[in-house]
Amino acid sequence: MVSANATLAKVTPRINTILDTDKIRADFPILDIKVGNKPLVYLDNAASSQMPQQVIDRLVRYQTAQHANINRAVHYLSEVATLEYEHARRRVQQFVNAQEDREIIFTSGTTDSINLVMHGYGRKFIEAGDEIILTTLEHHSNIVPWQMLAKEKGAVIRVVPINDAGELDIDAYEKLFNERTKFVSLIHVSNALGTINPVKQMIAYAHQQNVPVLIDGAQATPHMTVDVQDLDCDFYVFSAHKLCGPTGIGMLYGKAALLEAMQPYKGGGDMIASVTFEETTYADIPHKFEAGTPPIAAAIGFGAAIDYLCSVGMDQIAAYELDLLNYATEQINEIKGASIIGTAAHKTAVISFTLDGIHPHDIGTLLNEDGVAIRTGHHCAQPVMQRFNVPATSRASFAFYNNKTEVDALITGIRMVQKVFL
Amino acid sequence: MMNTKSLYQEVILDHNRKPRNYGVLDHPSHHAVGHNPLCGDRLDIALNLENGQINNIAFQGESCAICKASASMMTAAVKGKTRSDAETLIQEFREMAMGERDLNHPHHLGHLTVFSGIRDLPTRVKCAILPWHTLHAALNALSSVSTEADNDPVQNAASHPEALNRQANS
Incomplete structure (x- = not known):
């Protein structure tokens, strides 16, 4: 994460923070909706991203x-x-x-x-x-x-x-x-x-x-x-x-x-x-x-x-999302029973994971109870699933408008799912 | 909206960890394989029908907790029932899961009404229904076992002797 900051500092010396996510999030009206009574945590960006007011x-x-x-x-x-x-x-x-x-x-x-x-x-x-x-x-x-x-x-x-x-x-x-x-x-x-x-x-x-x-x-x-x-x-x-x-x-x-x-x-x-x-x-x-x-x-x-x-900047987006990926990866690695599938040295902010003894669809349904939207299934990539010998995975995929609070919501959600299945 | 967590807690605590009738039957008279390509759920259901009565039934497969619990409760519910009673339950369960049945009217679902809230999870309805569809297919199969070698439970049991040890347990 330090290195991500360092890279960014080189690219955009004008700004101190990586991205002004509060300002960016304000551009996306859909991020304000509630799912049930919980704020939406949209982590299914690899399937489709959200649209800013400008578009x-x-x-x-x-x-x-x-x-x-x-x-x-x-x-x-x-x-x-x-x-x-x-x-x-x-x-x-x-x-x-x-x-x-x-x-x-x-x-x-x-x-x-x-x-x-x-x-x-x-x-x-x-x-x-x-x-x-x-x-x-x-x-x-x-x-x-x-x-x-x-x-x-x-x-x-x-x-x-x-x-x-x-x-x-x-x-x-x-x-x-x-x-x-x-x-x-x-x-x-x-x-x-x-x-x-x-x-x-x-x-x-x-x-x-x-x-x-x-x-x-x-x-x-x-x-x-x-x-x-x-x-x-x-x-x-x-x-x-x-x-x-x-x-x-x-x-x-x-x-x-x-x-x-x-x-x-x-x-x-x-x-x-x-x-x-x-x-x-x-x-x-x-x-x-x-x-x-x-x-x-x-x-x-x-x-x-x-x-x-x-206007946000593709290099800034890449650096910010890498920071988010590293943060989320560390958090998920700390969860007992969670395994990340796909640990390449060079990755975008996509985390496919499994939880011991819990089917991805059950994970997805229970996370949705907390407003957390992830993708579960084979991701239209069945040969990848076959390679790792799993029928499906849960996938959290991040965009530049996601923040660490949302990563925390995902982690809390995963622990809640495990508790239900305990 | 129903409380999904409580559905999971009620159903999963019991049936997901200790599924009833999980395993294979030696020489089933009826057998079918159910598949849900979207989730990758796969379910084998085998049963013995004698004099129009289901005297033994077993299921096996890879599936989510909702599907597994539904299969477990289904097998327990139809064991010992006549074919036509089983078909009635299949019909009632499908209607309940799809929100097309008023549970205030007389029905035979008993404990199976725990699944009534599934209608609020449209993407998961098919997980709950899959075992029932598969049972329906098994009961209506023309031949006593599937003609597909891959799905032949007798052959599977023979080539996986350990599977025989996981016979129906209730």
Whole structure:
């Protein structure tokens, strides 16, 4: 924790405290609600984060004064909406430091983005006998689409194993490559365990073998600075709702040359240059991949959420959450019968844990009695659960608006659960 | 809203730690496996039906406390009952758990009404109901044991002799 403070002091010498959480919490109206008669302690941020008033206000402003369909009419509102939508695209571009805004495709979320790449790239370029590398840590959304492709094409899925701490075995990863390896798709940060994977190193290795790499950044972008040019990934995907934005919107970053070579995923309006019954010419990227009327308000809210996060500062968020993680980890380690699953050296503020003799769903239900919201279950990552030989875990996942008082509420809650089961 | 902690304390203190009829049956006439993919709960129910009466029943599985306690109390409640009495209880329990039954009207649930408050926990209703669904499936199975080798209790018992020692105990 001392080191977290030290890092932060370097980054933001102006402020003494890590983050002014009281001020930040005041931005999130939902944090004031009560569950029963207990104040809400929201520790399910890895599933979905909450929305600050600034983003809510932006959505209201769009709907009250700026809404029309985009890329169509010549009237005032359509022009405003189109400009605001494209402005949001540029905010996303800047957020991940993509070279060009046309490399950012709006999708309905991380799952949609991965499916887009599976259909647009995978179905065009992957053939029978080809191999796709995934990891044990993948969310189901980065497993199932590739299994569908493998089944259709007769391709083969290879899986990078993890160690007991929940870290990828990088030697094993490198050994999986051969002349049939055609694609790597891997999670940046594990949603189930919080492990931060060494994706830059893994991308560099794949590129030595001329294999493109997709990074699932759903759990990374809310918690750290991501630079797609520095990573040199070929594709990067994430959702807005995990970083204080609306649901139903996410993005796909792809290197322009790859996106241009890919086939469209969905056909329809907005993605064409010209249509006759004999032939259709597709629009240029990014529009080639944005068929139909997109969720315009959600895209604009996505941009506003990025504005909000950047006003807090991604490096400050990372340092603050590390401090919170360390505090919570120490507290949970002191509880007899509690075991943390996922003890990687580099983690985001996610703690998956089990309590001896108590099923996670019972833990979740009883914690809810105290207003504490955590996730219980397999976290859409059943291979991770199988690796640790548990059917499910309880997961507390933190955001920058959580504080140590809430960690204490979690700890008190866990001890109460144990008392019920005593 | 009900007091969840008191439900847990009442039910768990007893049935979660000392489940009734926990184990496997040697040669059950009826058997079914219940699965709740969302929670990962899995329950095996095996019973012997003779002359329309459940003369023995056992359950086994991995589940949360609510599911386990519900299974434990269910097996105790239906043991010795006729098939049609068991079906009546299944129906009444399901209705109670889903908040569709007025308990002021006559019913046969007895101690099982401890689960009435589960209707206030919509995400957990299916945990309480799973054993009852599974019993219903077992009673209505066409063959005496499941045709799936993995779910064959006879085979499981044979390959896990220690399981035989955990026979139904009440």
